[in-house]
Amino acid sequence: MKRKVIEEKFFLVLMIISATLIVSIIVLILTSIIIKGFSSFNLAMVSQTPKGGYYLGKEGGILNAIIGSFYIAGGATALATALGIPVVMLMNVYLKADSKVSAVLRLCFDVLWGVPSIVYGAFGFTLMIFFGLKASLIAGIIVVSILILPIIIRAIDEISQTIPEGLFHASLSLGATKLETGFKVNAKQILPGILTAVLMAFGRAIGDAASVLFTAGYSDSIPTSLTDSAATLPLTIFFQLSSPIKEVQDRAFAAVLILTIIVLCISLLSRLLTNRHNKYKI
Amino acid sequence: MESNIKVRNLNVFYGATQALKNINLDIPNKQITAIIGPSGCGKTTLLKCLNRLIESTDEVNVTGQVYVDGEDIYSPKTEVTHLRKKMGLLSQKPYPLPMSIFDNVAYGPRLHGTTKKNELKSIVEFYLKEANLWDEVKDRLSSPASKLSIGQQQRLCLARGLAVQPLVILGDEPTSALDPQSSAYIEQMFLKLKADYSIILVTHILRQAKRIADYIVYMYDGEIIEHGEASDVLNHPKHPKTIEYVSGVIS
Ligand SMILES: Nc1ncnc2c1ncn2[C@@H]1O[C@H](COP(=O)(O)OP(=O)(O)OP(=O)(O)O)[C@@H](O)[C@H]1O
Ligand SMILES: [Mg+2]
Numbered sequence: 001m002k003r004k005v006i007e008e009k010f011f012l013v014l015m016i017i018s019a020t021l022i023v024s025i026i027v028l029i030l031t032s033i034i035i036k037g038f039s040s041f042n043l044a045m046v047s048q049t050p051k052g053g054y055y056l057g058k059e060g061g062i063l064n065a066i067i068g069s070f071y072i073a074g075g076a077t078a079l080a081t082a083l084g085i086p087v088v089m090l091m092n093v094y095l096k097a098d099s100k101v102s103a104v105l106r107l108c109f110d111v112l113w114g115v116p117s118i119v120y121g122a123f124g125f126t127l128m129i130f131f132g133l134k135a136s137l138i139a140g141i142i143v144v145s146i147l148i149l150p151i152i153i154r155a156i157d158e159i160s161q162t163i164p165e166g167l168f169h170a171s172l173s174l175g176a177t178k179l180e181t182g183f184k185v186n187a188k189q190i191l192p193g194i195l196t197a198v199l200m201a202f203g204r205a206i207g208d209a210a211s212v213l214f215t216a217g218y219s220d221s222i223p224t225s226l227t228d229s230a231a232t233l234p235l236t237i238f239f240q241l242s243s244p245i246k247e248v249q250d251r252a253f254a255a256v257l258i259l260t261i262i263v264l265c266i267s268l269l270s271r272l273l274t275n276r277h278n279k280y281k282i
Numbered sequence: 283m284e285s286n287i288k289v290r291n292l293n294v295f296y297g298a299t300q301a302l303k304n305i306n307l308d309i310p311n312k313q314i315t316a317i318i319g320p321s322g323c324g325k326t327t328l329l330k331c332l333n334r335l336i337e338s339t340d341e342v343n344v345t346g347q348v349y350v351d352g353e354d355i356y357s358p359k360t361e362v363t364h365l366r367k368k369m370g371l372l373s374q375k376p377y378p379l380p381m382s383i384f385d386n387v388a389y390g391p392r393l394h395g396t397t398k399k400n401e402l403k404s405i406v407e408f409y410l411k412e413a414n415l416w417d418e419v420k421d422r423l424s425s426p427a428s429k430l431s432i433g434q435q436q437r438l439c440l441a442r443g444l445a446v447q448p449l450v451i452l453g454d455e456p457t458s459a460l461d462p463q464s465s466a467y468i469e470q471m472f473l474k475l476k477a478d479y480s481i482i483l484v485t486h487i488l489r490q491a492k493r494i495a496d497y498i499v500y501m502y503d504g505e506i507i508e509h510g511e512a513s514d515v516l517n518h519p520k521h522p523k524t525i526e527y528v529s530g531v532i533s
Contacts, residue, residue, distance in 0.1 A: 096340040169335055170377040170439070174390040174446055175367035184389070189380040280380040280426045 030260075037257025040250040046258065050220045055239060057247040062255055064222050068230035069259075071137060071223060072216060073206035076144035077152075081198055083145070084152040092160040093168075093182040106157065112150040118210035120147045125214040138226040140216025147211050148201040155197035159190045167282060189281055192273045199270035203263050209234030233259045284311045287332065287450065287480065292346035294327055294336065301327045303504040305346070309450075309497075314472055314481045316495035316512070318488065320527070323501045325484040329452050332482070333369040334362050351449075367394065370443030370479075372456040376435035378427035379442075383419050386427045386438055390446035405445055413441035414467060433464025440471065451475065453483045457490065469494050488528070492516055500524045 045061040054060030091102045124143035133139060163186055171181040187194065209232070217229030218239070233255060240252035285308035294302040301324045309315050317325045330336040331348060334355060347354045355365050367390075379386050387406040388396075396402060406423070410416040415437040419430070427438055436456065443451065453472075457465035472481055472494055485491055491498060491512070498515040500508045500523075508515055508524045519525045 096338060098340045164377065165338075166373055166375060166377040167379070169338070170371070170373065171379065171389075172338070173333055173335065173366050173369065173371035174393065174442065175363045176389075176393050177363055180393060185379055278380075280382070280428065282378060282380050282428050 033253065033256055033260055036250070036253035037260075038254075040247075041254040041257060045251070045254055049222060052220065054220075055243060055248055057245045062231075062233070062236050062258075064220060065231040065233045065236035065255070066258065067222050068137070068216070068219075069206050069233040071230060072140045072144055072212060072232060073202050075137075075141035076148060076205045077198060077202045079141060079145040080149045080152050080201060084149055084156065087153050088156045088160055089179075089182050091157055092163070093178050093186065097165065106154070109150040109154050109157075113154060116210070117147050117208050118213075120144075121211045121214055124211070128215065134227075135215055135217030135229045136227045137216060137223045137230040140212045140230060140232070141226075143211050143215045144205045144208065147208060148205050151201045151204060152197055155200060156190070156194055159193035159197075160186065163189050164282070189278075192276060192278050196270040196274045199266050199273070203266040203270075206266075207234060207259060207263055209238060233262075283308065285309055286311055286351050288347075288349040289328075289331075290347045290349070292328075292331060292344070292348060294324075294331060295343040296339070297341050301504055302331070305506055307499060307506060307509065309480060309482060311480050312476055312478070313496035314476050314483060314494050315497040315499060316491040317482065317484045317499045317501060318486075318491055318527070319501035319507075321486075324504045325501055326454055328501070329454050329482065329484055332450075332452060333366050333371060335366075335371075337362075367446050368449045370446065370448035370451045372436070372440055372443060372451060372453040374455045375459045376432060376439045378430070378435050378438055381427065382424045383427050383430070383438060384423040386442050387445050390442060394446060409441040409445045410438075412444055413437045414471060415441060431464075433460050433467065436460055436464065436468060437471075440468070444475075449480065451479050451481045453481065453485075455484055455486060458486065465490075500527065502527075 044059065045063075046066060047063060048059070048061035049064045050062065051060040052058075054062075087105070091105055095102045120143050124139060124146075127133075128135070128139055167185060167189065168181060171185045172178070176184070212232045212235060216232055216235075218231050218235055219229045220231070221228075223230040237252050237255045237259065240248050240255060243249055243252075287309040289305050289307040289309075292302055292305040293300065305328060317328065319325055327336065330339075331344060332350075332355075336342055336344060344356060346356075348356060350365065350368060353360060379389055381389070384406055387409055388402045391402060391405050396405065407416060407420075410419065415434060418434060419438075427435065430438060436459070440451075451472075457468050460468065469490065472483070475481065476496075483491075483495070495512045498509060498512045499506055500515060500519075500521075502523050508519060508521045515524065516528055519528050
């Protein structure tokens with residue numbers, strides 16, 4: 001009896017210590033980013049391009065990287081969603097519930113999810129050399145979309161599996177095709193979940209450096225066509241941090257702050273959508 | 283006895299286990315046919331064969347024929363959506379679609395080509411009245427169907443099924459999730475609807491079968507043991523298994 005009480009106490013203390021540790025780490029990271037970031041932040045950073053001298057400590061900003069990142073993450077998310085939804089549909093609407101093909105597909109996507117992004121970057125780079133392409137916006141979009149494809153597919157797939165079979169059958173028995181049922185019933189039932197998955201993937205896409213390092217390239221100007229090379233936020237942070245000039249290094253933290261705020265907003269938004277009651281859900 | 287639904291030599295295997303054994307049956311038109319029998323005897327399986335929902339189960343094998351209006355529904359030429367449109371389904375638990383009350387009833391007609399707002403409106407009103415739900419929902423047609431009570435949801439599902447103008451209504455224990463009042467509602471509706479539809483009702487409740495069935499099919503272990511006019515089967519069962527079930531079981 002006595003032993004059990006002590007055991008309980010011991011593990012409770014352990015849990016509290018772990019939780020406190022994690023929260024303090026988060027607070028530490030955020031405050032250091034905010035303090036360091038704010039002190040070197042100015043309006044020019046988000047409204048101007050580097051104009052040549054920025055990385056040497058002169059005037060300018062990282063608007064090119066902000067816009068480049070949004071282009072790449074947005075394009076990749078759109079592409080991955082367009083490719084992912086048919087796959088989810090295949091696994092959950094067309095194939096039978098306990099089909100072996102679905103099981104194999106799920107395993108493949110789980111494996112892909114775990115592949116480090118530099119591997120995708122290297123793979124993309126090899127392909128580009130093979131086809132004689134240069135680093136460009138479109139190459140970045142394609143490689144990042146492959147990176148986030150497993151995230152989108154598995155996240156939507158997981159919530160699709162919560163759709164009751166009876167609902168699916170109800171629609172079929174009214175004479176709907178599987179396609180109609182997929183779009184008009186299944187998608188409606190899990191809409192907030194789909195949006196959450198898409199936002200999650202966008203968050204991952206905008207923060208990843210390794211996949212765009214060789215594929216999107218880097219440019220001081222805002223890309224105007226798909227074949228232009230494009231700057232991204234993670235890479236601009238990398239370049240500024242590796243500069244020997246103190247002022248440039250400090251400004252890297254302002255860029256970190258910008259990226260963090262974007263990612264934070266996206267997670268908050270997706271959390272909001274998940275919690276928001278889906279009015280029509282059965 | 284006229285029959286538009288004829289089952290011939292139907293066998294169903296789930297993997298290696300046989301769930302239906304050589305079923306032969308004519309379903310009488312515009313009557314209520316009750317399928318009764320102990321749990322696991324294959325009632326749901328038989329019902330699912332009639333609208334081919336059985337095909338969404340993995341590793342299932344169906345042999346034999348089911349004729350609906352003279353057409354073998356398992357022939358490769360048969361379009362499954364066309365068949366299902368003829369066979370309205372009322373499941374054990376109501377599954378309203380994730381949309382408004384109005385859209386639930388309009389779902390089927392929209393699928394099959396009705397798009398005019400006015401036309402849809404009158405269809406929705408007509409079938410909600412038919413299912414005895416109109417007065418309760420007429421002021422909140424645009425609110426989510428999930429907000430209705432279970433009994434109301436089941437009547438909504440009935441209205442939704444009727445709106446595609448089926449020939450047959452299939453019910454798989456459609457009252458078992460409902461309170462007595464809602465069950466009675468559904469039973470009364472079936473009695474009214476049999477003037478226009480053939481109704482096939484799987485039920486565990488022997489008293490329900492006695493109350494509303496015109497024709498009884500008694501199944502045991504994948505086989506049809508006895509079938510015939512309700513009064514005959516219920517009052518003068520011939521087969522020992524039927525006698526045991528009809529006189530003995532708790533209902
Ligand atoms: N998907 C399936 N896979 C394998 N076997 C199944 C499957 N569905 C049903 N069976 C088996 O087929 C037989 C008939 O099942 P069915 O659901 O038709 O019975 P039922 O008469 O409707 O029973 P209940 O009254 O309990 O609903 C049972 O032995 C059941 O275990
Ligand atoms: Mg059953």
